[in-house]
Amino acid sequence: MEGVKQAIASTLVRLLRPLMRVLLKNNISYGTFADIARWVYVDVAAREFRVPGRKQTISRIATITGLTRKEVKRLREMDAVDDLGAAERYNRAVRVISGWLKDPRFINGNGEPRILPFDGGAESFSALVKAYSGDVPPRAILDEMRRAGIVEVDDRQVRLLNRGYIVRKGEVEKFGIMGRDVSEFISTIHHNITSAPSDAFFQRKVSYDNIPVELYPEVRRRISDMAAEFVSAVDRVISEYDRDVNPSVEGTGRKRLGMGVFYFEE
Helix, strand or coil, X not given: CHHHHHHHHHHHHHHHHHHHHHHHHCCCCHHHHHHHHHHHHHHHHHXXXXXXXXXXXXXXXXXXXXXXXXXXXXXXXXXXXCCHHHHHHHHHHHHHHHHHHHCHHHEXXXXXXXXXXXXXXXXXXXXXXXXXXXXXXHHHHHHHXXXXXXXXXXXXXXXXXXXXXXXXXXXXXXXXXXXXXXXXXXXXXXXXXXXXXXXXXXXCCCCCCCCCHXXXXXXXXXXXXXXXXXXXXXXXXXXXXXXXXXXXXXXXXCCCEEECCEEEEC
């Protein structure tokens, strides 16, 4: 057990170094970081470490987190520090982009996303949003995508600028993506550590350490092109099973899954 704790401590140092660079660069003090860390400790303990059949108590949370009962009570009374609304906006925008890239109504003869009128019929941006983002007003989705620099609008004609949710402007949204993607990756790693090999999620990487500096741009370009094709192929597979995209899919419950070059479930 002591060896596991030592390994976790070493891993934590490596995880925190790039995070600390981000925090220091953006003038986030240690006190602010510590407050957020304490809040997350208490929130996770309260949600995920209950005794089956028993109500989670402040005393139990204090015991498993090492915080005082007074501190736990204070943190439990605080509002959530994460922006759950931002995550929902992100997910809806991703679904809209996916539909724009593969639905025959919204692509041209070359398979490229068409420039869409904002409204006016079955081949408009409003129709796209209704098909892939439920009952959210098309204007709200458009404003979100414009704010992130994903689309541009000229005379009520909407043009897609990116084939994925690649934020061109707005540090707030970029940091939001950082939080979502890194947390999903860590969840996949934790699942693979704690699960049998037969139940492991896909998690792979390749790396080499003797590449000439002058060739970096060429390698980066080729890998980016390959990755874009791969992500598009994965998108086509997963969307077949999503009830928002394919209402004919039958089954119970609701689960979120996806893939970077790692697979995740929530």
